[in-house]
Amino acid sequence: MRSRPLTRLLTAVLCAVGMLGVAGLSACSSSDASAGGKITIGFSAWPGWNVWQVAQEQNLFAKNNVEVELKWFDVYTDSLNALATGAVDANSQTLNDTLMSVSGGAKQTVVLVNDNSTGNDKIIAREGIAGVGDLRGKKVAVEEGTVDHYLLLLALAEAKMTAKDIELVPMPTDAAVAAFAAGRVDAVGAFAPFTTKALERPGSRAIATSAEFPGAIPDHLVFKADVVRDRPQLVQGIVNTWFDTLAWIKENRDPAVDIMAKRNAVTTDEYKAYDSGTTIFTRQQNVDAFTPGTTPQHLNHQARLASDFLLSTGLAKNPPNLDGLFNDTFIKAVPQ
Missing domain, CATH: 3.40.190.10 (Periplasmic binding protein-like II)
Known part of the structure:
Protein backbone atom coordinates (compact mmCIF):
# COMPACT_ATOMS: atom_id res chain seq x y z
CA MET A 1 0.00 0.00 0.00
CA THR A 118 -7.21 -3.01 10.06
CA GLY A 119 -4.46 -1.23 11.93
CA ASN A 120 -1.27 -1.48 9.87
CA ASP A 121 -1.76 2.03 8.49
CA LYS A 122 -1.12 4.50 11.29
CA ILE A 123 -0.79 8.14 12.19
CA ILE A 124 2.11 8.13 14.65
CA ALA A 125 2.91 11.14 16.85
CA ARG A 126 5.75 12.19 19.11
CA GLU A 127 5.68 12.23 22.88
CA GLY A 128 3.30 14.87 24.23
CA ILE A 129 0.68 14.43 21.51
CA ALA A 130 -2.11 12.36 23.00
CA GLY A 131 -4.66 12.45 20.20
CA VAL A 132 -5.52 13.77 16.77
CA GLY A 133 -6.87 16.99 18.26
CA ASP A 134 -3.38 17.78 19.53
CA LEU A 135 -2.07 17.92 15.95
CA ARG A 136 -3.41 21.45 15.51
CA GLY A 137 -0.55 23.62 14.27
CA LYS A 138 1.87 20.67 14.25
CA LYS A 139 4.05 19.36 11.42
CA VAL A 140 2.69 16.11 9.97
CA ALA A 141 4.67 14.29 7.28
CA VAL A 142 2.80 12.11 4.82
CA GLU A 143 3.00 11.22 1.14
CA GLU A 144 0.25 13.14 -0.63
CA GLY A 145 -2.34 11.04 -2.42
CA THR A 146 -1.56 7.87 -0.54
CA VAL A 147 -3.91 5.84 1.62
CA ASP A 148 -2.11 7.23 4.66
CA HIS A 149 -2.90 10.77 3.50
CA TYR A 150 -6.50 9.56 3.18
CA LEU A 151 -6.35 8.09 6.69
CA LEU A 152 -5.00 11.37 8.06
CA LEU A 153 -7.89 13.34 6.54
CA LEU A 154 -10.43 10.84 7.87
CA ALA A 155 -8.92 11.13 11.36
CA LEU A 156 -8.87 14.93 11.19
CA ALA A 157 -12.50 15.03 10.09
CA GLU A 158 -13.50 12.82 13.01
CA ALA A 159 -11.75 15.33 15.30
CA LYS A 160 -13.67 18.14 13.55
CA MET A 161 -10.50 19.42 11.90
CA THR A 162 -9.18 19.72 8.34
CA ALA A 163 -5.77 19.75 6.69
CA LYS A 164 -5.79 23.53 7.18
CA ASP A 165 -5.47 22.99 10.92
CA ILE A 166 -2.06 21.29 10.60
CA GLU A 167 1.18 21.96 8.79
CA LEU A 168 1.24 19.21 6.17
CA VAL A 169 4.76 18.21 5.15
CA PRO A 170 4.55 16.21 1.90
CA MET A 171 7.29 13.65 1.25
CA PRO A 172 7.68 10.00 0.24
CA THR A 173 6.77 7.53 2.98
CA ASP A 174 10.30 6.31 3.67
CA ALA A 175 11.58 9.89 3.89
CA ALA A 176 8.62 10.91 6.05
CA VAL A 177 9.39 8.14 8.54
CA ALA A 178 13.07 9.11 8.57
CA ALA A 179 12.13 12.75 9.24
CA PHE A 180 9.88 11.69 12.11
CA ALA A 181 12.52 9.40 13.61
CA ALA A 182 15.02 12.28 13.45
CA GLY A 183 12.64 14.65 15.25
CA ARG A 184 12.10 17.00 12.30
CA VAL A 185 8.30 16.59 12.28
CA ASP A 186 5.73 16.00 15.01
CA ALA A 187 3.79 13.15 13.40
CA VAL A 188 3.83 10.87 10.38
CA GLY A 189 1.41 8.80 8.34
CA ALA A 190 2.87 5.42 7.38
CA PHE A 191 2.14 1.75 6.76
CA ALA A 192 3.74 -1.49 7.90
CA PRO A 193 6.62 -2.26 7.85
CA PHE A 194 7.58 1.47 7.94
CA THR A 195 5.50 1.89 11.10
CA THR A 196 8.02 -0.27 12.96
CA LYS A 197 10.76 2.27 12.27
CA ALA A 198 8.56 5.22 13.22
CA LEU A 199 7.61 3.69 16.55
CA GLU A 200 11.26 3.35 17.49
CA ARG A 201 11.26 7.08 18.29
CA PRO A 202 11.16 7.26 22.11
CA GLY A 203 7.75 8.19 23.43
CA SER A 204 6.00 7.88 20.07
CA ARG A 205 2.59 6.30 19.75
CA ALA A 206 -0.16 5.69 17.20
CA ILE A 207 -2.94 8.23 17.63
CA ALA A 208 -5.09 6.93 14.76
CA THR A 209 -5.08 3.72 12.75
CA SER A 210 -7.00 2.10 9.92
CA ALA A 211 -8.72 -0.11 12.51
CA GLU A 212 -10.91 2.90 13.33
CA PHE A 213 -12.16 3.20 9.74
CA PRO A 214 -13.35 -0.26 8.68
Whole structure:
Protein backbone atom coordinates (compact mmCIF):
# COMPACT_ATOMS: atom_id res chain seq x y z
CA MET A 1 0.00 0.00 0.00
CA ARG A 2 1.08 2.33 -0.31
CA SER A 3 2.66 5.34 -1.89
CA ARG A 4 2.74 7.05 -5.24
CA PRO A 5 4.70 10.02 -6.70
CA LEU A 6 2.00 11.36 -9.02
CA THR A 7 4.17 12.58 -11.90
CA ARG A 8 5.63 9.16 -12.59
CA LEU A 9 2.24 7.51 -12.29
CA LEU A 10 0.68 10.02 -14.69
CA THR A 11 3.41 9.29 -17.25
CA ALA A 12 2.72 5.59 -16.89
CA VAL A 13 -1.02 6.06 -17.38
CA LEU A 14 -0.49 8.22 -20.45
CA CYS A 15 1.75 5.51 -21.87
CA ALA A 16 -0.92 2.93 -21.20
CA VAL A 17 -3.64 4.82 -23.04
CA GLY A 18 -1.37 5.99 -25.89
CA MET A 19 -1.50 9.72 -25.25
CA LEU A 20 2.19 10.64 -25.25
CA GLY A 21 2.63 10.62 -29.00
CA VAL A 22 5.58 9.30 -30.99
CA ALA A 23 8.11 11.52 -29.23
CA GLY A 24 7.02 10.26 -25.87
CA LEU A 25 7.10 6.58 -26.63
CA SER A 26 10.65 6.22 -25.36
CA ALA A 27 9.30 6.92 -21.86
CA CYS A 28 6.98 3.94 -22.11
CA SER A 29 8.06 0.37 -21.55
CA SER A 30 6.62 -2.67 -23.25
CA SER A 31 6.39 -6.28 -22.24
CA ASP A 32 5.73 -9.60 -23.87
CA ALA A 33 4.35 -10.88 -20.57
CA SER A 34 0.91 -11.30 -22.12
CA ALA A 35 2.27 -13.72 -24.70
CA GLY A 36 2.12 -17.48 -24.24
CA GLY A 37 0.89 -18.98 -20.99
CA LYS A 38 2.79 -16.92 -18.44
CA ILE A 39 1.22 -14.32 -16.17
CA THR A 40 3.43 -11.74 -14.48
CA ILE A 41 2.31 -10.41 -11.10
CA GLY A 42 3.87 -7.45 -9.31
CA PHE A 43 3.91 -7.10 -5.53
CA SER A 44 5.73 -5.13 -2.86
CA ALA A 45 6.11 -4.61 0.90
CA TRP A 46 2.75 -5.08 2.58
CA PRO A 47 1.73 -7.97 4.88
CA GLY A 48 -1.32 -8.82 2.80
CA TRP A 49 0.68 -9.35 -0.37
CA ASN A 50 3.40 -11.63 0.96
CA VAL A 51 1.07 -14.59 0.43
CA TRP A 52 2.27 -14.58 -3.18
CA GLN A 53 5.80 -15.35 -2.01
CA VAL A 54 4.52 -18.43 -0.18
CA ALA A 55 2.61 -19.53 -3.28
CA GLN A 56 5.77 -19.32 -5.35
CA GLU A 57 8.07 -21.08 -2.88
CA GLN A 58 5.56 -23.89 -2.32
CA ASN A 59 4.95 -24.32 -6.06
CA LEU A 60 1.21 -23.80 -5.62
CA PHE A 61 0.66 -22.00 -8.93
CA ALA A 62 1.53 -25.22 -10.78
CA LYS A 63 -1.27 -27.02 -8.93
CA ASN A 64 -3.71 -24.78 -10.78
CA ASN A 65 -1.93 -25.12 -14.13
CA VAL A 66 -0.72 -21.55 -14.33
CA GLU A 67 2.78 -20.33 -15.00
CA VAL A 68 3.44 -17.22 -12.93
CA GLU A 69 6.43 -14.93 -12.73
CA LEU A 70 6.42 -12.84 -9.57
CA LYS A 71 8.11 -9.44 -9.75
CA TRP A 72 9.07 -7.89 -6.41
CA PHE A 73 9.27 -4.10 -6.31
CA ASP A 74 11.28 -2.43 -3.56
CA VAL A 75 9.42 0.77 -4.44
CA TYR A 76 5.65 0.32 -4.55
CA THR A 77 5.30 3.17 -7.05
CA ASP A 78 7.30 1.19 -9.57
CA SER A 79 4.77 -1.63 -9.42
CA LEU A 80 1.96 0.80 -10.24
CA ASN A 81 3.90 2.08 -13.21
CA ALA A 82 4.64 -1.47 -14.32
CA LEU A 83 0.94 -2.32 -14.50
CA ALA A 84 0.01 0.97 -16.17
CA THR A 85 2.64 0.45 -18.90
CA GLY A 86 2.01 -3.26 -19.37
CA ALA A 87 5.33 -4.43 -17.94
CA VAL A 88 3.31 -6.77 -15.70
CA ASP A 89 -0.08 -8.37 -16.29
CA ALA A 90 -1.33 -7.83 -12.75
CA ASN A 91 -0.32 -6.00 -9.61
CA SER A 92 -1.05 -5.96 -5.90
CA GLN A 93 -2.26 -2.44 -5.11
CA THR A 94 -4.69 -0.35 -3.13
CA LEU A 95 -8.13 0.75 -4.22
CA ASN A 96 -7.07 4.41 -4.12
CA ASP A 97 -4.17 3.83 -6.50
CA THR A 98 -6.32 1.77 -8.84
CA LEU A 99 -8.87 4.57 -8.97
CA MET A 100 -6.09 7.07 -9.68
CA SER A 101 -4.93 5.05 -12.67
CA VAL A 102 -8.47 4.54 -13.94
CA SER A 103 -9.21 8.26 -13.66
CA GLY A 104 -6.27 8.84 -16.00
CA GLY A 105 -7.64 6.42 -18.59
CA ALA A 106 -6.00 3.11 -17.67
CA LYS A 107 -8.11 -0.01 -18.21
CA GLN A 108 -7.82 -2.15 -15.08
CA THR A 109 -9.97 -4.75 -13.37
CA VAL A 110 -10.11 -5.78 -9.71
CA VAL A 111 -10.58 -9.55 -9.40
CA LEU A 112 -9.68 -10.26 -5.77
CA VAL A 113 -9.66 -8.53 -2.40
CA ASN A 114 -6.45 -9.59 -0.69
CA ASP A 115 -7.18 -7.83 2.58
CA ASN A 116 -8.36 -4.79 4.44
CA SER A 117 -5.96 -2.70 6.48
CA THR A 118 -7.21 -3.01 10.06
CA GLY A 119 -4.46 -1.23 11.93
CA ASN A 120 -1.27 -1.48 9.87
CA ASP A 121 -1.76 2.03 8.49
CA LYS A 122 -1.12 4.50 11.29
CA ILE A 123 -0.79 8.14 12.19
CA ILE A 124 2.11 8.13 14.65
CA ALA A 125 2.91 11.14 16.85
CA ARG A 126 5.75 12.19 19.11
CA GLU A 127 5.68 12.23 22.88
CA GLY A 128 3.30 14.87 24.23
CA ILE A 129 0.68 14.43 21.51
CA ALA A 130 -2.11 12.36 23.00
CA GLY A 131 -4.66 12.45 20.20
CA VAL A 132 -5.52 13.77 16.77
CA GLY A 133 -6.87 16.99 18.26
CA ASP A 134 -3.38 17.78 19.53
CA LEU A 135 -2.07 17.92 15.95
CA ARG A 136 -3.41 21.45 15.51
CA GLY A 137 -0.55 23.62 14.27
CA LYS A 138 1.87 20.67 14.25
CA LYS A 139 4.05 19.36 11.42
CA VAL A 140 2.69 16.11 9.97
CA ALA A 141 4.67 14.29 7.28
CA VAL A 142 2.80 12.11 4.82
CA GLU A 143 3.00 11.22 1.14
CA GLU A 144 0.25 13.14 -0.63
CA GLY A 145 -2.34 11.04 -2.42
CA THR A 146 -1.56 7.87 -0.54
CA VAL A 147 -3.91 5.84 1.62
CA ASP A 148 -2.11 7.23 4.66
CA HIS A 149 -2.90 10.77 3.50
CA TYR A 150 -6.50 9.56 3.18
CA LEU A 151 -6.35 8.09 6.69
CA LEU A 152 -5.00 11.37 8.06
CA LEU A 153 -7.89 13.34 6.54
CA LEU A 154 -10.43 10.84 7.87
CA ALA A 155 -8.92 11.13 11.36
CA LEU A 156 -8.87 14.93 11.19
CA ALA A 157 -12.50 15.03 10.09
CA GLU A 158 -13.50 12.82 13.01
CA ALA A 159 -11.75 15.33 15.30
CA LYS A 160 -13.67 18.14 13.55
CA MET A 161 -10.50 19.42 11.90
CA THR A 162 -9.18 19.72 8.34
CA ALA A 163 -5.77 19.75 6.69
CA LYS A 164 -5.79 23.53 7.18
CA ASP A 165 -5.47 22.99 10.92
CA ILE A 166 -2.06 21.29 10.60
CA GLU A 167 1.18 21.96 8.79
CA LEU A 168 1.24 19.21 6.17
CA VAL A 169 4.76 18.21 5.15
CA PRO A 170 4.55 16.21 1.90
CA MET A 171 7.29 13.65 1.25
CA PRO A 172 7.68 10.00 0.24
CA THR A 173 6.77 7.53 2.98
CA ASP A 174 10.30 6.31 3.67
CA ALA A 175 11.58 9.89 3.89
CA ALA A 176 8.62 10.91 6.05
CA VAL A 177 9.39 8.14 8.54
CA ALA A 178 13.07 9.11 8.57
CA ALA A 179 12.13 12.75 9.24
CA PHE A 180 9.88 11.69 12.11
CA ALA A 181 12.52 9.40 13.61
CA ALA A 182 15.02 12.28 13.45
CA GLY A 183 12.64 14.65 15.25
CA ARG A 184 12.10 17.00 12.30
CA VAL A 185 8.30 16.59 12.28
CA ASP A 186 5.73 16.00 15.01
CA ALA A 187 3.79 13.15 13.40
CA VAL A 188 3.83 10.87 10.38
CA GLY A 189 1.41 8.80 8.34
CA ALA A 190 2.87 5.42 7.38
CA PHE A 191 2.14 1.75 6.76
CA ALA A 192 3.74 -1.49 7.90
CA PRO A 193 6.62 -2.26 7.85
CA PHE A 194 7.58 1.47 7.94
CA THR A 195 5.50 1.89 11.10
CA THR A 196 8.02 -0.27 12.96
CA LYS A 197 10.76 2.27 12.27
CA ALA A 198 8.56 5.22 13.22
CA LEU A 199 7.61 3.69 16.55
CA GLU A 200 11.26 3.35 17.49
CA ARG A 201 11.26 7.08 18.29
CA PRO A 202 11.16 7.26 22.11
CA GLY A 203 7.75 8.19 23.43
CA SER A 204 6.00 7.88 20.07
CA ARG A 205 2.59 6.30 19.75
CA ALA A 206 -0.16 5.69 17.20
CA ILE A 207 -2.94 8.23 17.63
CA ALA A 208 -5.09 6.93 14.76
CA THR A 209 -5.08 3.72 12.75
CA SER A 210 -7.00 2.10 9.92
CA ALA A 211 -8.72 -0.11 12.51
CA GLU A 212 -10.91 2.90 13.33
CA PHE A 213 -12.16 3.20 9.74
CA PRO A 214 -13.35 -0.26 8.68
CA GLY A 215 -13.17 -0.96 4.96
CA ALA A 216 -11.54 2.35 4.08
CA ILE A 217 -8.26 0.78 2.89
CA PRO A 218 -8.77 -2.39 0.84
CA ASP A 219 -5.94 -4.05 -1.09
CA HIS A 220 -6.44 -5.97 -4.30
CA LEU A 221 -5.12 -8.07 -7.13
CA VAL A 222 -5.64 -5.87 -10.18
CA PHE A 223 -5.25 -7.04 -13.78
CA LYS A 224 -4.99 -5.23 -17.06
CA ALA A 225 -8.53 -5.36 -18.38
CA ASP A 226 -7.53 -7.05 -21.62
CA VAL A 227 -5.90 -9.94 -19.74
CA VAL A 228 -9.15 -10.57 -17.86
CA ARG A 229 -11.05 -10.47 -21.13
CA ASP A 230 -8.68 -12.61 -23.21
CA ARG A 231 -7.23 -15.06 -20.68
CA PRO A 232 -9.89 -15.72 -18.05
CA GLN A 233 -8.79 -19.30 -17.39
CA LEU A 234 -5.36 -18.10 -16.25
CA VAL A 235 -6.89 -15.39 -14.07
CA GLN A 236 -9.10 -18.04 -12.48
CA GLY A 237 -6.10 -20.26 -11.80
CA ILE A 238 -4.31 -17.45 -10.01
CA VAL A 239 -7.34 -16.55 -7.88
CA ASN A 240 -7.72 -20.24 -6.99
CA THR A 241 -4.04 -20.35 -6.06
CA TRP A 242 -4.51 -17.46 -3.62
CA PHE A 243 -7.00 -19.46 -1.59
CA ASP A 244 -4.96 -22.66 -1.85
CA THR A 245 -2.06 -20.69 -0.41
CA LEU A 246 -4.13 -19.34 2.46
CA ALA A 247 -5.07 -22.93 3.31
CA TRP A 248 -1.39 -23.96 3.21
CA ILE A 249 -0.45 -21.06 5.50
CA LYS A 250 -3.14 -22.06 7.98
CA GLU A 251 -1.69 -25.57 8.19
CA ASN A 252 1.97 -24.48 8.13
CA ARG A 253 1.99 -21.23 10.06
CA ASP A 254 5.61 -21.15 11.26
CA PRO A 255 7.31 -21.88 7.91
CA ALA A 256 4.89 -19.50 6.20
CA VAL A 257 5.77 -16.67 8.59
CA ASP A 258 9.47 -17.37 8.00
CA ILE A 259 8.96 -16.99 4.25
CA MET A 260 6.94 -13.79 4.55
CA ALA A 261 9.18 -12.16 7.15
CA LYS A 262 12.25 -12.85 5.03
CA ARG A 263 10.56 -11.31 1.99
CA ASN A 264 9.93 -8.10 3.99
CA ALA A 265 13.37 -8.09 5.65
CA VAL A 266 11.94 -8.15 9.17
CA THR A 267 12.16 -10.65 12.01
CA THR A 268 9.48 -13.27 12.49
CA ASP A 269 8.41 -11.59 15.74
CA GLU A 270 8.05 -8.25 13.96
CA TYR A 271 6.05 -9.91 11.22
CA LYS A 272 3.73 -11.61 13.70
CA ALA A 273 3.03 -8.18 15.20
CA TYR A 274 1.40 -7.19 11.90
CA ASP A 275 -1.19 -9.99 12.05
CA SER A 276 -4.12 -8.11 13.54
CA GLY A 277 -3.43 -5.03 11.44
CA THR A 278 -4.09 -6.80 8.15
CA THR A 279 -7.28 -8.82 7.77
CA ILE A 280 -6.91 -11.35 4.95
CA PHE A 281 -10.25 -11.88 3.23
CA THR A 282 -11.98 -15.24 2.94
CA ARG A 283 -13.87 -16.23 -0.18
CA GLN A 284 -17.17 -15.21 1.46
CA GLN A 285 -15.77 -11.85 2.54
CA ASN A 286 -14.73 -11.33 -1.07
CA VAL A 287 -18.22 -12.17 -2.32
CA ASP A 288 -19.72 -9.76 0.20
CA ALA A 289 -17.27 -7.00 -0.73
CA PHE A 290 -17.96 -7.31 -4.47
CA THR A 291 -21.73 -7.21 -3.89
CA PRO A 292 -23.00 -3.64 -4.46
CA GLY A 293 -24.14 -1.87 -1.32
CA THR A 294 -23.91 1.22 0.83
CA THR A 295 -21.89 0.10 3.86
CA PRO A 296 -18.12 0.14 4.50
CA GLN A 297 -17.78 -3.53 3.52
CA HIS A 298 -18.92 -2.84 -0.07
CA LEU A 299 -16.27 -1.98 -2.65
CA ASN A 300 -18.54 0.23 -4.74
CA HIS A 301 -19.28 2.34 -1.64
CA GLN A 302 -15.61 2.67 -0.70
CA ALA A 303 -14.74 3.48 -4.31
CA ARG A 304 -17.16 6.42 -4.32
CA LEU A 305 -15.67 7.76 -1.07
CA ALA A 306 -12.09 7.35 -2.32
CA SER A 307 -13.00 9.00 -5.64
CA ASP A 308 -14.37 12.00 -3.76
CA PHE A 309 -11.08 12.19 -1.84
CA LEU A 310 -8.98 12.12 -5.02
CA LEU A 311 -11.11 14.78 -6.68
CA SER A 312 -11.38 17.06 -3.64
CA THR A 313 -7.61 17.07 -3.13
CA GLY A 314 -6.96 17.72 -6.83
CA LEU A 315 -5.03 14.46 -7.22
CA ALA A 316 -7.47 13.30 -9.89
CA LYS A 317 -8.84 15.65 -12.52
CA ASN A 318 -11.60 13.35 -13.71
CA PRO A 319 -13.86 11.00 -11.76
CA PRO A 320 -12.81 7.39 -12.35
CA ASN A 321 -15.25 5.26 -14.34
CA LEU A 322 -16.37 2.48 -12.01
CA ASP A 323 -18.24 0.54 -14.71
CA GLY A 324 -16.67 -2.89 -15.00
CA LEU A 325 -13.94 -2.09 -12.48
CA PHE A 326 -15.00 -4.85 -10.07
CA ASN A 327 -15.30 -8.36 -11.53
CA ASP A 328 -16.60 -10.99 -9.11
CA THR A 329 -16.70 -13.81 -11.67
CA PHE A 330 -13.47 -15.40 -10.47
CA ILE A 331 -14.24 -15.20 -6.75
CA LYS A 332 -17.60 -16.86 -7.26
CA ALA A 333 -15.96 -19.67 -9.26
CA VAL A 334 -13.42 -20.54 -6.53
CA PRO A 335 -14.05 -24.14 -5.36
CA GLN A 336 -15.63 -24.20 -1.90
